[in-house]
Amino acid sequence: MCGRYAFLLPPEAMTALFNLLNRAEDYPPRYNITPTQPIIAISEREGRRTADLFRWGFVPGWVKDPKEFPLLINARAESMLDKPSFRDAVRNSRCVIPASGYYEWMKGADGARRPYYITSTETETMAFAGLYATWAGPNGEEIDTICIVTVDPNLEISGVYDRMPAILRGQDAIDAWLNTRDVEGRYAAELAVSAPQGTMQYHAVGKAIGKATSEGPELIEPAPAEEAGPEKPRRKKADSGQLDLF
Numbered sequence: 001m002c003g004r005y006a007f008l009l010p011p012e013a014m015t016a017l018f019n020l021l022n023r024a025e026d027y028p029p030r031y032n033i034t035p036t037q038p039i040i041a042i043s044e045r046e047g048r049r050t051a052d053l054f055r056w057g058f059v060p061g062w063v064k065d066p067k068e069f070p071l072l073i074n075a076r077a078e079s080m081l082d083k084p085s086f087r088d089a090v091r092n093s094r095c096v097i098p099a100s101g102y103y104e105w106m107k108g109a110d111g112a113r114r115p116y117y118i119t120s121t122e123t124e125t126m127a128f129a130g131l132y133a134t135w136a137g138p139n140g141e142e143i144d145t146i147c148i149v150t151v152d153p154n155l156e157i158s159g160v161y162d163r164m165p166a167i168l169r170g171q172d173a174i175d176a177w178l179n180t181r182d183v184e185g186r187y188a189a190e191l192a193v194s195a196p197q198g199t200m201q202y203h204a205v206g207k208a209i210g211k212a213t214s215e216g217p218e219l220i221e222p223a224p225a226e227e228a229g230p231e232k233p234r235r236k237k238a239d240s241g242q243l244d245l246f
Contacts, residue, residue, distance in 0.1 A: 002074055002128075002148050002165045004209065005102035006031045006117075006220060007040065009125050014098055017125060018042050018174070020051050027053075031219040034212045035073045041130055041146055043095040044178040054095075058147035059135040060085050066135060066143070074150045075131055077166055077192035081185060086147075089131035091185035094177050096168065097128040097148060101220065103209055104161040115209045116160050117220050118202040120167070120195070127174050129166040129192050149192050156200045164200075166192035 008029045038053040058072040080086040101119040129149040149166040157164045176183045204223040208214045
C-alpha cells in the first residue's frame with residue numbers, strides 16, 4: 001500500500017518536467033499527503049497534457065453512492081485490467097502522480113511499527129502511475145478521483161513493505177502511460193513494474209508522520225536514534241535472481 005507521500009516540486013519545475021500545456025497550480029510543498037485530500041496529477045485528454053487537482057480515493061463512474069463504496073487509494077497492477085473498478089480507467093484514464101517520496105510503516109523485531117521515508121536514488125521527483133475517474137452525482141455535481149498503481153517491491157523496499165508504487169522511469173514511459181489514444185491498456189500495464197534494484201533508498205523518520213494533521217519539512221528528516229529502532233529493515237533474500245516474498 002502507498003497511503004502517504006510528499007510532493008515538493010515547484011509549479012514551474014513541474015510544468016517543464018512533464019511538458020504541461022498549462023502552468024501547474026500554485027500547490028504548496030506538502031510533506032504529509034493523505035487519502036481523501038486533493039492531490040496534483042497529470043493527465044492527457046484529447047492530446048492536451050495538464051495538471052489538475054483530484055481527490056485521492058478512486059470512485060468509478062458507475063457507483064451510485066460514494067459513501068457506500070470502499071476507499072480505493074491503490075490499484076494492484078497485476079489485476080487492474082480485470083477488476084471492474086479499474087479496467088475502464090486502465091484503458092481510458094491513466095495519469096501520473098508526481099511525488100518526492102513516500103512513507104511506509106515496518107514492524108520491527110521488537111514488535112513496534114516505525115515509519116520510513118522512501119525516495120529514488122535517480123531523481124528528485126518520481127512519476128507514480130495512476131488511474132482516475134470522474135464521478136457524477138444526481139444533482140449534476142462532479143468529482144475527479146484518483147488512485148496510485150502498486151506493484152511488488154524491489155529488493156531494497158521488500159524489507160520495509162510488500163508493495164510499492166509503480167514508478168514510471170523515463171520520458172518514454174511517461175508519454176506511453178498518458179497516451180490512452182494510441183497505447184492500449186494491456187500495453188500500458190506492462191509499464192507498471194517494480195523499480196530496478198539499487199534505485200530506491202529510505203531512512204526512518206519520526207512518529208509525527210502518523211498524524212494526518214502533521215506538516216512540515218521536519219517530517220522527512222531522519223529520526224533520532226531512540227526512535228529509529230534497534231535495527232534497519234532486513235531485505236528479503238533473492239533466489240536465482242527472483243525476489244522471495246515468503
